[in-house]
Amino acid sequence: MAAVGTVPARENAGKGAISIRNVTKIYDPEGVNVLAVDDCSLEIAAGEVCMIVGPSGCGKTTLLSAIAGFHSITFGEIYLDGELLCGPGKPLADQGADRVVVFQNGALFPWMSLADNVAYGPTVQGRLNKTQAREKALDMLAEAGLADVGDKFPGEVSSGMARRAEIVRALINDPKVLLLDEPYRAMDALTKSIMHEALLEMYDRTKVTIFFITHDLEESIFLGDRVVVMTTRPCRTKKIVEVNIPRPRDYHILSSEEFRLLVDEANEAVHEEAIKAFEAGERELA
Amino acid sequence: MSEPVAGQPQPGVTPVQGPPAGLGMFLYKARKNLTGSTPYLMMGGIGLWLLTWWLLCEVFSVPRFEKMPGPVAVLSELFSVEPFLGISVFTQEYYQHIYLSCRRIFFAFMIATGLGVPLGLFMGWSKTVRDYAFPILETVRPIPILAWVPLAILMFAGFEAPVIYLATLASFFVTTLNTLLGVDSIDESYFRAAGCLGAKRRHIFWHVVVPGSMPFIFTGLQISIGVAWFSLVAAEMVSGDGGLGYLIVDAYMNNVTVPMVIGMITLGFVGWITSALVRLVGNRLMQWRVRALALEGR
Structure with missing residues (x-):
């Protein structure tokens, strides 16, 4: 794996505290109100890796979408570093590069090379000109172990490489929060483990706040500082598992007793909700 | 742990090998094509x-x-230096017909693309524009091109304008509709990703809507140039002066079948070449897609 490079001075270091207060989201897709998120509250500290676990369709993504500004919320407030993102009178948060999303199925622009994809944020925001942005993009790709593929298109590289480049594309903006929506869902276990190490390595370098949605409990304990187990729809926090395994972490902890106990603890809470979700048989919401 | 150096291979990272270039690539392709x-x-x-x-x-x-007429009669006439019926690859007239038709297609296709692609993009991008334009488009689109012929002749003077108008019209609807579908086909997450990265609405138009709908646009353009030929020939038969459609109907009127078939075969070839050209331009503009498809073995 790529070694830890020089730690760049991050302007937004120590920022990115998210405060979700009594958020409720009601959809009405067919004139029938569906309660997706019900009075959900969660405090995420700056620089924390917060893993969100819950059954399919429980409304985790709705929460992420509210933070990112894709969907409005019905009641409650969400703050970022004490500033209101969305709340009464402003149901939809503005989209901005301080909260960058990495999508479930990958959303690198297939029509741009990896380097152009990574350089896109700084260029379009007008922070860097094209040459500077490209240079920085290539540097950051190299740091992430993607030195030789900058001029490839996303369709030409493996899904693992593409996903890693997508995280680089987010990090180049020096975001306060990185929002990941099951980014490794479709990957095999081996690729996943490589992706985990790469993500941890990037996190150790940047200490960016991470809001990470997943179904995979082992993933959540391995990566997270806290694992927030959500109830099935409507989404509420059910249980918070504190993961006090010291960083930097590597794959050896997977076989430790401590790790297994934490997985068990989370599993118990998740399993209960999974059964409820299964019995309700509800379709996933967008 | 050591410092990584940009540009140098790092342990554990396999350098990705590029495809063979230039002559090597040509030979490889030629061999691959001939052995299949x-x-x-x-x-x-x-x-x-x-x-x-x-x-x-x-x-x-x-x-x-x-x-x-059978193939021997047609081909011997087509390649005869002194054609009995006046049309062969050695006569000026033959190329005059091709030239006239191609010139009309060129104008029709350019106008249709120039209007249809932007309209389709805007309709896909803005709900307001779509609400305005879509119902009319959908009502006018099913009217067969031949039904427009009398109107076209009344509206435009001369021989050229009505023919070009009819070909443009047919081609325009195909292009617009495919472009619109192209915008609709773009995954929502690309819009969201662009938004997250700080793109404003106009950036999203140029960096997501336009490139994202390219594959559909070019599929549409290939159909549209076919439709343009189709309606051009129909129009030339009714109101043309010269051109391949005119050649065919003129031969029919004079009760000679060989030039008729020559006209048909020529149309086939010329039409094929024009859509190959469109495909070529599309592949040039969409290297990202060509390369990804090539890796899938297509």
């Missing part, structure tokens, strides 16, 4: 078709086919 079954099946198909045609018309003169 494709070219032989293609020749076989054409041969079988010519043979059937020859047997039906010239050998057995099967009823209903006896008035049709």
Whole structure:
């Protein structure tokens, strides 16, 4: 794996505290109100890796979408570093590069090379000109172990490489929060483990706040500082598992007793909700 | 742990090897094409078709086919230096017809693309524009091009304008609709990703909507140039002066069948070349797609 490079001075270091207060989201897709998120509250500290676990369709993504500004919320407030993102009178948060999303199925622009994809944020925001942005993009790709593929298109590289480049594309903006929506869902276990190490390595370098949605409990304990187990729809926090395994972490902890106990603890809470979700048989919401 | 150096291979990272370039690539492609079954099946198909045609018309003169010229009659006329019926690859007239039709297609296709692509993009991008334009488009689109002929002749003076107008019209609807579908086909997450990265609405138009709908646009353009030929010939038959459609109908009027078939075959070839050109331009503009598809073996 790529070694830890020089730690760049991050302007937004120590920022990115998210405060979700009594958020409720009601959809009405067919004139029938569906309660997706019900009075959900969660405090995420700056620089924390917060893993969100819950059954399919429980409304985790709705929460992420509210933070990112894709969907409005019905009641409650969400703050970022004490500033209101969305709340009464402003149901939809503005989209901005301080909260960058990495999508479930990958959303690198297939029509741009990896380097152009990574350089896109700084260029379009007008922070860097094209040459500077490209240079920085290539540097950051190299740091992430993607030195030789900058001029490839996303369709030409493996899904693992593409996903890693997508995280680089987010990090180049020096975001306060990185929002990941099951980014490794479709990957095999081996690729996943490589992706985990790469993500941890990037996190150790940047200490960016991470809001990470997943179904995979082992993933959540391995990566997270806290694992927030959500109830099935409507989404509420059910249980918070504190993961006090010291960083930097590597794959050896997977076989430790401590790790297994934490997985068990989370599993118990998740399993209960999974059964409820299964019995309700509800379709996933967008 | 050591410092990584940009540009140098790092342990554990395999350098990605590029495809062979230049002549090597050409030879590789040539070898691959000639060793496959494709070219032989293609020749076989054409041969079988010519043979059937020859047997039906010239050998057995099967009823209903006896008035049709066979391949020997057509090809000997087409390649004769002094054609009996006035049309062959050695006559100026032949190229004059091709030139006239191609010029009309060029204008029609350019106008249709120039209007249809932007309209489709805006309709896909803005709900307001779509709400305004879509119902009218959908009502006018199903009207057959031939139904427009009288109106076109009344509206435009001369021979050229009505013909170009009709071809443009047919092509325009196809292009607009495909472009619109192209915008609709773009995954929502690209819009969201662009938004997250700080793109404003106009950036999203240029960096997501336009490139994202390209594959559909070019599929549409290939259909649209076909439709343009189709309606051009129909229009030339009714109101043209010169052109391949005119050649065909003129031959029919004069009761000579060979130039008619020559016109048809020529249309086939010219139409094929024009859509190949469109495909070529599309592939140039969409290297990202060509390369990804190539990796899938397509």
